[in-house]
Amino acid sequence: MNKIKTTKRKLQIGVMGSAIDLNYEKKIEKIAEEVGKLIAKTGNITVYGAEKDYDSLSTAAARGSKKAGGLTVGVTYGTGKDIWDKEGNTDVLICSGLERGGGREFVLVNSCDGIIAISGGSGTMTEMLIAYQLNIPVVVIKGTGGWSDEMADKYFDNRKRLKVISAKSPEEAVRKIVGIIKQSNEKE
Amino acid sequence: MNKIKTTKRKLQIGVMGSAIDLNYEKKIEKIAEEVGKLIAKTGNITVYGAEKDYDSLSTAAARGSKKAGGLTVGVTYGTGKDIWDKEGNTDVLICSGLERGGGREFVLVNSCDGIIAISGGSGTMTEMLIAYQLNIPVVVIKGTGGWSDEMADKYFDNRKRLKVISAKSPEEAVRKIVGIIKQSNEKE
Amino acid sequence: MNKIKTTKRKLQIGVMGSAIDLNYEKKIEKIAEEVGKLIAKTGNITVYGAEKDYDSLSTAAARGSKKAGGLTVGVTYGTGKDIWDKEGNTDVLICSGLERGGGREFVLVNSCDGIIAISGGSGTMTEMLIAYQLNIPVVVIKGTGGWSDEMADKYFDNRKRLKVISAKSPEEAVRKIVGIIKQSNEKE
Amino acid sequence: MNKIKTTKRKLQIGVMGSAIDLNYEKKIEKIAEEVGKLIAKTGNITVYGAEKDYDSLSTAAARGSKKAGGLTVGVTYGTGKDIWDKEGNTDVLICSGLERGGGREFVLVNSCDGIIAISGGSGTMTEMLIAYQLNIPVVVIKGTGGWSDEMADKYFDNRKRLKVISAKSPEEAVRKIVGIIKQSNEKE
Numbered sequence: 001m002n003k004i005k006t007t008k009r010k011l012q013i014g015v016m017g018s019a020i021d022l023n024y025e026k027k028i029e030k031i032a033e034e035v036g037k038l039i040a041k042t043g044n045i046t047v048y049g050a051e052k053d054y055d056s057l058s059t060a061a062a063r064g065s066k067k068a069g070g071l072t073v074g075v076t077y078g079t080g081k082d083i084w085d086k087e088g089n090t091d092v093l094i095c096s097g098l099e100r101g102g103g104r105e106f107v108l109v110n111s112c113d114g115i116i117a118i119s120g121g122s123g124t125m126t127e128m129l130i131a132y133q134l135n136i137p138v139v140v141i142k143g144t145g146g147w148s149d150e151m152a153d154k155y156f157d158n159r160k161r162l163k164v165i166s167a168k169s170p171e172e173a174v175r176k177i178v179g180i181i182k183q184s185n186e187k188e
Numbered sequence: 189m190n191k192i193k194t195t196k197r198k199l200q201i202g203v204m205g206s207a208i209d210l211n212y213e214k215k216i217e218k219i220a221e222e223v224g225k226l227i228a229k230t231g232n233i234t235v236y237g238a239e240k241d242y243d244s245l246s247t248a249a250a251r252g253s254k255k256a257g258g259l260t261v262g263v264t265y266g267t268g269k270d271i272w273d274k275e276g277n278t279d280v281l282i283c284s285g286l287e288r289g290g291g292r293e294f295v296l297v298n299s300c301d302g303i304i305a306i307s308g309g310s311g312t313m314t315e316m317l318i319a320y321q322l323n324i325p326v327v328v329i330k331g332t333g334g335w336s337d338e339m340a341d342k343y344f345d346n347r348k349r350l351k352v353i354s355a356k357s358p359e360e361a362v363r364k365i366v367g368i369i370k371q372s373n374e375k376e
Numbered sequence: 377m378n379k380i381k382t383t384k385r386k387l388q389i390g391v392m393g394s395a396i397d398l399n400y401e402k403k404i405e406k407i408a409e410e411v412g413k414l415i416a417k418t419g420n421i422t423v424y425g426a427e428k429d430y431d432s433l434s435t436a437a438a439r440g441s442k443k444a445g446g447l448t449v450g451v452t453y454g455t456g457k458d459i460w461d462k463e464g465n466t467d468v469l470i471c472s473g474l475e476r477g478g479g480r481e482f483v484l485v486n487s488c489d490g491i492i493a494i495s496g497g498s499g500t501m502t503e504m505l506i507a508y509q510l511n512i513p514v515v516v517i518k519g520t521g522g523w524s525d526e527m528a529d530k531y532f533d534n535r536k537r538l539k540v541i542s543a544k545s546p547e548e549a550v551r552k553i554v555g556i557i558k559q560s561n562e563k564e
Numbered sequence: 565m566n567k568i569k570t571t572k573r574k575l576q577i578g579v580m581g582s583a584i585d586l587n588y589e590k591k592i593e594k595i596a597e598e599v600g601k602l603i604a605k606t607g608n609i610t611v612y613g614a615e616k617d618y619d620s621l622s623t624a625a626a627r628g629s630k631k632a633g634g635l636t637v638g639v640t641y642g643t644g645k646d647i648w649d650k651e652g653n654t655d656v657l658i659c660s661g662l663e664r665g666g667g668r669e670f671v672l673v674n675s676c677d678g679i680i681a682i683s684g685g686s687g688t689m690t691e692m693l694i695a696y697q698l699n700i701p702v703v704v705i706k707g708t709g710g711w712s713d714e715m716a717d718k719y720f721d722n723r724k725r726l727k728v729i730s731a732k733s734p735e736e737a738v739r740k741i742v743g744i745i746k747q748s749n750e751k752e
Contacts, residue, residue, distance in 0.1 A: 008464030022346060045468065073468055078642070079486055079510055079663045088384030092421065092449055094470050095486040098294065099643045101321030102314070103661040106290040107483065110455055110471040121345030126290070126317045129310050133289030134455055146345070157309030157334070158210060196652030233656065261656055266454070267475045267674055267698055276572030280609065280637055282658050283674040285479040287455045295671065298643055298659040322643055398722060477697030478670040478690070482662065497721030502666070502693045505686050509665030522721070533685030533710070534586060 011044040011181050012073070013174075014112035016127045017057025018119045018146060024057060028144055032057040032118050033064030034170040035141075040070025042178055047112050049105065049123075050074030050083045050090060057118050062089045075111065077104035102126055112136055114177040116167075119146035128164070132156040137180045139165045139173045199232040199369050200261070201362075202300035204315045205245025206307045206334060212245060216332055220245040220306050221252030222358040223329075228258025230366055235300050237293065237311075238262030238271045238278060245306050250277045263299065265292035290314055300324055302365040304355075307334035316352070320344040325368045327353045327361045387420040387557050388449070389550075390488035392503045393433025394495045394522060400433060404520055408433040408494050409440030410546040411517075416446025418554055423488050425481065425499075426450030426459045426466060433494050438465045451487065453480035478502055488512055490553040492543075495522035504540070508532040513556045515541045515549045575608040575745055576637070577738075578676035580691045581621025582683045582710060588621060592708055596621040596682050597628030598734040599705075604634025606742055611676050613669065613687075614638030614647045614654060621682050626653045639675065641668035666690055676700055678741040680731075683710035692728070696720040701744045703729045703737045 015035050018024045039046045039061075046065035048058040062072040066089040074090040076083055077100045081093055096107040105123065109115060109130040114137040117124055125147040131138045132155075140148035152166035165180065167173035203223050206212045227234045227249075234253035236246040250260040254277040262278040264271050265288045269281055284295040293311065297303060297318040302325040305312055313335040319326045320343075328336035340354035353368065355361035391411050394400045415422045415437075422441035424434040438448040442465040450466040452459050453476045457469055472483040481499065485491060485506040490513040493500055501523040507514045508531075516524035528542035541556065543549035579599050582588045603610045603625075610629035612622040626636040630653040638654040640647050641664045645657055660671040669687065673679060673694040678701040681688055689711040695702045696719075704712035716730035729744065731737035 008462075009466060009469060012469065071468075073470075075470075079665070081489070086384075090385060092447075092468050093385060093388065093487065094449075094451075094483070096472070097482045097486045097663050097667040098291075099298075099661050101643070102290055102294040102297070102318035103286075106286065106294060106473045107470070109290070110287075110473045111469065113457070121347060122317050122320050125344070126314060126321070129314045129317070130290035132310050133314070156313070159309060196650075197654060197657060200657065259656075261658075263658075267477070269677070274572075278573060280635075280656050281573060281576065281675065282637075282639075282671070284660070285475050285670045285674045287473050289455070291473040294661045295658070298661045299657065301645070474667075474670065475674075478666060478673070478694035479662075482666040482670060485666070486663075497723060498693050498696050501720070502690060502697070505690045505693070506666035508686050509690070532689070535685060 011113045011178060012047050012111060013039050013044055013177055014047040014109060014115035015058055015061035016049065016115055016117045016120065016124045018121055018124060019051065019056040020054045022121050024119055028119055029057065029060045031141060031144060031170055032060035035116055035118065035173060036061035036064030036070065037068040038170055038174040040065040040068035042174060044178065045071045045073060047073045047075065047108065049108050050076040050085060050093060052076060052083050054084060059085060075104060075108040106130055109136060110134060114181045116173045116177055117148045119144040120148050121146060129156055132161060135161060137162055137165065137177065139167050139177045141170065141173050142166045142168055199301045199366060200235050200299060201227050201232055201365055202235040202297060202303035203246055203249035204237065204303055204305045204308060204312045206309055206312060207239065207244040208242045210309050212307055216307055217245065217248045219329060219332060219358055220248035223304055223306065223361060224249035224252030224258065225256040226358055226362040228253040228256035230362060232366065233259045233261060235261045235263065235296065237296050238264040238273060238281060240264060240271050242272060247273060263292060263296040294318055297324060298322060302369045304329065304361045304365055305336045307332040308336050309334060317344055320349060323349060325350055325353065325365065327355050327365045329358065329361050330354045330356055387489045387554060388423050388487060389415050389420055389553055390423040390485060390491035391434055391437035392491055392493045392496065392500045394497055394500060395427065395432040396430045398497050400495055404495055405433065405436045407517060407520060407546055408436035411492055411494065411549060412437035412440030412446065413444040414546055414550040416441040416444035418550060420554065421447045421449060423449045423451065423484065425484050426452040426461060426469060428452060428459050430460060435461060451480060451484040482506055485512060486510060490557045492549045492553055493524045495520040496524050497522060505532055508537060511537060513538055513541065513553065515543050515553045517546065517549050518542045518544055575677045575742060576611050576675060577603050577608055577741055578611040578673060578679035579622055579625035580613065580679055580681045580684065580688045582685055582688060583615065583620040584618045586685050588683055592683055593621065593624050595705060595708060595734055596624035599680055599682065599737060600625035600628030600634065601632040602734055602738040604629040604632035606738060608742065609635045609637060611637045611639065611672065613672050614640040614649060614657060616640060616647050618648060623649060639668060639672040670694055673700060674698060678745045680705065680737045680741055681712045683708040684712050685710060688712065693720055696725060699725060701726055701729065701741065703731050703741045705734065705737050706730045706732055
């Protein structure tokens with residue numbers, strides 16, 4: 001994993017998942033909000049992909065985090081700061097200058113100490129693959145469908161770097177990602 | 189697909205595939221070289237991911253293309269132009285300023301009219317996913333293993349945009365990608 | 377200026393200035409720290425360019441902000457989170473994936489609602505020019521030397537978009553940048 | 565300067581200058597075309613910033629180069645390949661995925677072995693500063709106005725890396741930039 005010699009910074013945990021056009025169910029959205037809430041309760045930061053045009057599981061996690069008093073960071077694409085969240089769920093807004101579909105996602109994932117994925121289409125799979133290539137740990141919540149279910153307990157290729165860790169609940173997901181990142185930081 | 193209103197520009201066909209550390213067989217490397225050679229014979233441009241430290245199927249395609257007198261464009265990461273290819277197989281070198289693992293790949297794929305994938309690990313899968321998200325057509329060569337085989341004739345998610353087209357040989361792959369791009373350009 | 381329809385987010389104020397190899401005086405460093413401190417006192421966020429190898433006026437501003445209990449965001453280059461600040465002056469760390477010398481700076485400035493520049497060499501001038509091109513307001517502190525002094529009360533070209541505002545002190549600089557951003561947000 | 569150990573690749577010479585909204589005179593546009601033509605005559609590649617909405621001196625250089633049978637590379641912003649040039653003056657089109665105003669310009673300049681600047685507003689000045697920071701040599705044509713005239717024979721800061729070389733004509737500019745790049749390559 002990437003060496004992070006300072007442990008003073010709070011952990012930056014990315015929550016990735018389907019955009020609204022993939023028609024996720026309300027219960028999956030609640031899982032995403034719960035993940036955000038639990039990250040906030042551990043005192044850590046929720047990093048999410050801020051869209052300008054629609055809702056997503058990633059945005060839902062930011063909402064959950066904010067409700068629990070957590071700090072949230074949204075990473076958006078292109079230029080211009082007029083994001084979809086108008087409710088104040090975004091404490092820090094990063095404009096990557098890069099377009100969506102891989103570019104913005106690179107800045108987003110690269111800025112995380114670890115990520116949690118929920119369901120997910122092509123965008124979420126791209127984000128998990130970027131994490132793998134940058135040695136950033138990935139936890140998926142099983143039973144949420146999409147690429148998260150598909151990749152649970154697998155490697156992204158034969159290099160067998162970091163295996164995708166699976167979790168059965170938001171609690172387990174947050175506990176595991178925090179544990180993995182802390183363990184990695186202590187080793188260094 | 190992306191609208192390309194000028195047909196005066198030659199087609200820019202990306203060839204993506206495993207890096208050498210994934211231990212591809214010599215026969216797979218020959219397939220990659222053959223793909224590059226055939227792109228050159230159609231009079232089109234081969235776009236590849238120029239590494240600074242090792243060989244890859246993408247680089248092999250540039251070699252093949254150059255042997256057949258084709259024009260090649262390498263897209264590398266970070267800054268500095270000292271790429272792995274020292275034999276002159278790179279006519280144009282683009283330094284994306286972005287790191288590998290998703291960022292450089294975004295510039296690489298975004299600059300292609302279509303891509304052909306051969307075998308492939310996490311990097312190639314990232315590139316195919318970026319193509320899908322940018323509505324850039326993808327052809328994979330079946331029987332080459334890796335993510336190319338895995339994704340043949342499938343969609344990358346339930347949005348069902350462009351299906352991954354499969355081909356049984358370099359000839360079929362080049363014929364299909366050229367056909368798809370030209371058909372798309374004519375429609376507009 | 378960019379439209380920012382939500383006023384719920386705290387203002388993100390970038391502080392830009394010379395890197396340590398430009399040998400700035402201690403009194404200039406104190407000005408940078410004071411700027412950060414004052415941004416914190418207005419309840420807003422200090423955005424700075426996080427280096428991995430040396431100190432800078434931008435980093436000094438983050439130090440000042442943190443001392444006053446402010447929230448700080450560092451934007452660094454490439455991959456890897458091992459930045460120069462080991463003292464915990466960076467609350468949120470963004471890894472842009474882009475190299476220094478214009479790329480990282482684009483993400484940095486693009487993420488600011490306004491910037492304050494202090495002295496400055498080629499990097500700071502690049503940042504002011506990016507701000508100008510993105511319609512992000514720039515305040516410079518006069519008497520600090522470098523490109524800040526050079527550009528005070530001028531436009532960056534004949535398009536005459538936003539004029540560089542000059543300030544005589546950290547207090548005036550922070551007051552002016554906050555005022556300009558708020559005024560711009562109200563108009564929309 | 566950046567180490568370029570292969571001399572097999574043709575030189576990639578960027579031509580930077582004002583966009584049409586800066587109202588450059590016809591004679592300045594002819595200078596830009598002449599620069600492109602002369603780069604082509606040396607057998608080298610013209611790299612330019614491909615816009616999607618208007619003409620520029622950079623585009624004029626590509627036109628000149630193409631008329632003389634040269635190879636041209638356009639670097640554009642965002643996604644989508646529908647650039648302003650519809651006449652076929654762009655042999656290779658690179659889509660940087662980054663927005664204009666510093667991001668696209670970083671990929672553009674980073675991909676050049678050296679640049680020639682003509683007149684120029686904020687964008688051209690940004691490009692010259694990026695070149696300076698990446699140790700890429702800059703030649704300006706004197707008497708063309710804008711930042712090129714302003715910076716002739718100066719350094720961009722007190723680090724005094726590469727001085728801006730001035731030339732009195734397109735001939736001198738192309739001769740000087742080719743000479744500087746070749747000299748630098750031989751040293752290594």
